[in-house]
Amino acid sequence: MNNLELSKLIFPNLEKSPADYEEMYPARELPEGAKVTRLGPSPTGFIHLGNLYGAFVDERLAHQSGGTFFLRIEDTDDKRFVENAVETIITSLDFFGIKFDEGVTETGDIGSYGDYTQSHRAEIYRTYAAELLSKGLAYPCFLSEDEITAVREKQESEKLTPGIYAGWSKYRDWDKDPAIEEEMLSKLKAGEPYVIRLKSQGTPNVRADEAVRHLVTDAVRGELSVPENFQDIVILKQTGIPTYHFAHVVDDHLMRTTHVVRGEEWLPSLPIHIELFNDLGWDIPVYCHTAQLMKIGEDGNKRKLSKRKDPELSLDYYRSQGYHPAAVREYLLTILNSNYEEWRAANPEASVDEFEFTTEKMSSSGALFDLDKLNDVSKGVMLNIPACEIAAWLKSWSEEFAPEYEYAFRDMALLEQILDIGRHDARPRADLVYARQIMDFISYFFDESFEIVDEYPAEAAEDADKILSAYLESYDHSDDNEQWFAKIRELATELGYAAKPKDYKKNPDDFKGHVGHVSTVIRIKLMGRAQSPDVWTIQQIMGEAKVRERLSK
């Protein structure tokens, strides 16, 4: 029996040939330089900041080059499947402004390079497995789990690289030994389970400095020299479903992906993919191995974000805290491209589309996620969003994540005024960061959440009642800011406080305190806290009735 006959024996009824698929999925007609990228999540439905970070690279690369960005579902591991995962993936990415041109959608596939769900592509993978079989570059392997374990143990004791490769699976050499051929054939006939392995042409167990190497240009890392693969990795599992390696190569070729963006954890398996591309006679796409987002682990060292250990880094965490998607996007972009922040400072209002994102400007070392920085970036982003939009966004956030704030949205015009305090001054306030923080920041406007949290300053505590009753008595809601503050000064002076803080600092013995202490008493009575934006402005928004009510309680 020869290779072709074996291939036909194993895959007797293939619908199409490799040439047919080449014809079905021709090279894309796209403008010069257009990039085709893809996101290939497994359907666990869990997406964290690190995934989003990578997704932005794909999205930017495709969309700023006039290319195509598609979604492919990599569900070759049935154990990972989670109900509604695809929908979750699409909606969470959409929330952060990541939109696909092609691939899986909630209402079916879009595009002519599908099917875009790997579990639906079994026939295609079989065809290419048959192709490798017929070229003598693959073989059926009947090794059981126990046998493989025994092989590994032997290899470990002999200090050899563990794995199945030349010399360790007898089925690899079926064509050299009639006895093995016969055994293989009878197992095949008996329907015994097997996997299809690549028959790697690499040389096993050579010293690193003597190994054959492939030179690859990675778009973010530059020149890479990787040793050739020699492992007979599984390409089709017992179930007939491909492993990631095989599916990646077949799909990205057939879907005409030009740029493969993936985390650096894939770097060690790059040699496998190179061998597979070469065996099938295909061009290798441009690889972009991105550095991973890291966080500080319990031991004080950096480590890769993990979905199991870091639930607080899930996208839902940021949504439930109420970080605006634009803020998260802006932050991710600043760590994605080193010159983005500078560009943004020079072009505060420009659309991200105007920024030229490049893989060369990406860092090849993993960045530590920095919440302080996110918060800072968010302040700036919020400042550029009109109050009416923030109000509407807060409302929908509250409906989904924090219904207890319902009272704040009964009067949207009022809410807008509150949010806009000090935002149009020459030096605008930047104190809106994320929804939960904002709700706390403005809580004193609403009786439902108003509470006295600070104590009167020691300098004026004794006179608090006097200050408050005198203030209430002289209060005129129609006073402008200047008139209003002149009255406070007057009141302070009458009670023995310095009208200017400087006077008090110079001669602390001459006064009980200064006007700041007096106004703090009023601020606490009105707002419940010693710190807030301008009192007069707040009073104007609160309205006379509420001001008088709070002062007289």
Add this chain to the structure above:
RNA sequence: GGCCCCAUGGUCAAGUGGUUAAGACAUCGCCCUUUCACGGCGGUAACCCGGGUUCGAGUCCCGGUGGGGUCACCA
């Protein structure tokens, strides 16, 4: 352990053989100021180590060290 990747202040990072080694965040001080925020000024703080190449090395080469990743019929 083998292999692979990475290495500039606490964090993100400019820097491509000659710089007083940028900038941002954080932090500290001062100023502005009725508080806070904003803004302004200033401070503390870095090229992992050792060899080599060179007139000259953060930058190039080699070797360590450290950190990360990976060694599945998971992706």
